Amino acid sequence: MTSPLISIRRQLLYLSLLLLLGSGLAAYWGAKAYGERAARISFDQLMLGSVLQMAESISLADGDIVIDLPRSAFEILAMARNDRAFYGIFGPDHQRLTGYDDIPQPPLDAVRTSANPDTPVQYYYYATYRGERVRFLAIHKQLIEDDRATEVTIIVGQTLAARQALADEISLLVLQYVIAFFCVALLLLVFGIRKILKPLHTLELAIAARSPVDVQPLAVAVPKEIKPLVDTINHYMAQLDSTLSRLDKFTAEAAHQMRTPLAGLKLQAENALEETEPGIRQQQLQQILESANLLANTVNQLLNQATLAHRFQSETPQWLSLDRLVQESCRELVVWALNQEVEIAYLSELQVRLKGDDFALKQMLRNLIENAVKYSPPGGTVEVDIHLDEQAFPARVVLQIRDQGTGIPDEEKEQVFERFYRAQDNLHPGVGIGLAMAREVAEHHHAHLRLKDNEPQGLIVEVVFPYPRETTI
Amino acid sequence: MKHLIFVLTFAWLLVTHGARAAEHYHYPARNGAAMTARTLIIHGAADHPAMVPLFEAFQKRHPEIEIRYAEFSTRALYRHFLDSYPQSADLIMSPAMDLQIKLVNDGYALSYVSDQTEALPDWAKWRNEVFGFTYEPITIALNTQVLQGEPLPQSRSQLLDLIRTFDQRFTGKIGMLDIETVGMGYLTWTHDSQQSRTYGRLLEVFGSQQARLYPNSTSLLQALDSGEVMVAYNVLGSYASAWALRNPDLAVILPTDYTSVIMRSAFIPKEAPHKKEAQLFLDFLLSTRGQQILANESSLNPVDERVTGPHSISHLRRSTQSPLRPIPFGLELLLQTDDAKRQLLLHEWFESIESSLAD
Secondary structure (H helix, E strand, O other): OOOOOOOHHHHHHHHHHHHHHHHHHHHHHHHHHHHHHHHHHHHHHHHHHHHHHHHHOEEEEOOEEEEOOOHHHHHHHOOOOOOOEEEEEEOOOOOEEEEOOOOOOOOOOOEEEOOOOOOOOEEEEEEEEOOEEEEEEEEEEEEEEOOEEEEEEEEEEEEOHHHHHHHHHHHHHHHHHHHHHHHHHHHHHHHHHHHHHHHHHHHHHHHHOOOOOOOOOOOOOOOOOOHHHHHHHHHHHHHHHHHHHHHHHHHHHHHHHHHHHHHHHHHHHHHHHHOOOHHHHHHHHHHHHHHHHHHHHHHHHHHHHHHHHHHHHHOOOEEEEHHHHHHHHHHHHHHHHHHOOOEEEEOOOOOOEEEEOHHHHHHHHHHHHHHHHHHOOOOOEEEEEEEEEOOOOOOEEEEEEEOOOOOOOHHHOOHHHOOOOOOOOOOOOOOOOHHHHHHHHHHHOOOEEEEEEOOOOOEEEEEEEEOOOOOOO | OOOOOOEOOOOOOOOOOHHHOOEEEEEOOOOOOHHHOEEEEEEEOOOHHHHHHHHHHHHHHOOOEEEEEEEOOHHHHHHHHHHHOOOOOOEEEEOOHHHHHHHHHOOOEOOOOOHHHHHOOHHHEEOOOEEEOEOEEEEEEEEHHHOOOOOOOOOHHHHHHHHHHOHHHHOOOEEEEOOOOOHHHHHHHHHHHHHOOOHHHHHHHHHHOOOEEEOOHHHHHHHHHHOOOOEEEEEEHHHHHHHHHHOOOEEEEOOOOOEEEEOOEEEOEOOOOOHHHHHHHHHHHHOHHHHHHHHHHOOOOEOOOOOOOOOOHHHHHHHOOOOEEEOOOOHHHHHHHOHHHHHHHHHHHHHHHHHHHHO
């Protein structure tokens, strides 16, 4: 018994949840990045405005650098209500002109931007200053007066509280949308999954509602994805139906086949008991023995049949050598055949490996060869041959067992495969199971068993195997 | 408060620098047990008498806390804080808003949030690190003897017109806080320079009239009282009103063009040795009770709008038509601390004085 897999509903739900969570997280991270970027850009712009105003207020007057910082430059910085701000203005040799003297100078890897030729190159960088992380912006400004020129550096820094607050606000907003989307999607998913799985449930109910002996095909409307399942169930039911009826027939036939010889045996035995004439009695006992042998044979075949049916269901096919199996079977039967004055000739040198059940194949071969020997006239020869039919597409392996007996008329060629079928004029002992069983074995190996007429007379039993993928010639 | 043991120690004049001299006052713990005494060190610029009712009320509630108060001038307070850092007091109180903001911006202040600080309006605090606790109009005080029948000027331009018309009466008779050494003088003067379209005329007239600079409000008002000066420009309304009560000749003008308003503010330094006590005092100072004491018993105007009385904001707003223009309490004040700006303003001032001397 295999342990049940996780329910489809749960799998679907988990998968969708995973997908939702994944996309939600991705959306949130994206929003966070976007929020931070948006906040950074807006506050960088404010800082730039402040720096440009400061730059505007620096001039050269009689060779002296004059700085008259405007109030608006600080008002812009104060828009980030809770942030500290720092500034410094430095002369050409980094000497402080005003502001904080220990403000960090732009590092070499500061981000350089210059939006257009009218604005100076801006250096943006982060640094820890006076116990807090600070965003800095530095620009250089050329001061020109008459023929004098000098350069000043203006640096403005601002702590990150307002940026963080804005970024948080943006991402929080997005998070709210993501959560709302998540809830709605989850709700839809739960309903959707329920609706999609509903036909399965209907199917389950339909099967559960059946009586145990009802093997009629299911008539439930299902989506096309589930249709194969229903088809398989129906196919299985049809098989079950045919198996059941075959079993039914087989049981009846077997009972009949065994009851009749048993009744004969009983009668013969009673006669023998009453017979006083030793000669006749001897003859009667001989008959009893023959009948018993026949019955034993029948029982053997029935048991074999049952064994085969079981093997087909339980054994997995193994790679085996067909030619060796055929040779073994011939060898085992050759002495028995010679007793009946029949020769068995194995004609092939082909080596064939295929996947199958060696026990079953051997049963089939024995049956077929025994039959051939049985129906051969004394002095006849049974030819056993394996050859490759390369004309056919795909190629096939053909096993032939040819005899020179009376053959089977065409109108009976199909009937002989029915269980317990015996031709009217059949004088040989037998129960009529062998061929039926042989055909079952052949079919189990995806092979085709058919009967042909031999020239000038006799029967050819032909088993055509599909060309195995692993063949050595 | 008769049973109050009041030890006034006119102590150690810190002679390191004349301008940095501080006056020290000591209020021992009232529960007597010196072992359990807790200490609170306050450095401030408020006149000591204005603080006394507050200290007494605070000690009534917390008798185990001794208070050490040192009074500085605003700029000296700022310098002293920086020079002695990382040693510091527990609470720094000053009306020089720009210097307070500068210290906070430079990262010296401890953040503190309580019910009391939360109750403060946003414009009266910054970063939850520095908290305004008064709301004081800056006025022009006039010795009415100088009018000789002329109507009392109500605005800066009326005052300037008056001075121009009777320039003889005003020469050397205009007084102001020293903008170079007194933080509040500089703060209010720079605020004028930003606000007023009359700033240019103020500068010109004050220069030509040889305005005199005083090292603190008391000496300026004393000079006004004695007639040494006839106009005291940019004096705290609370102080001026107190003097006007004693001398009927003194008139206090809330200029109708605009009246600047400053806030005294307090912050707890990060290195404060007694942070708990400082927080207790700050909460008390900002509480309705503390604010009411400012209004009733001290001459300071409380910032709490719920407080009533002659010193309250609501009374101030009702009693004057003058537009009140509070100096914004925030990062903008960094400009006032800018060295280059300071040099420019001082330069303008002295140039104005000197050019009139040269005439």
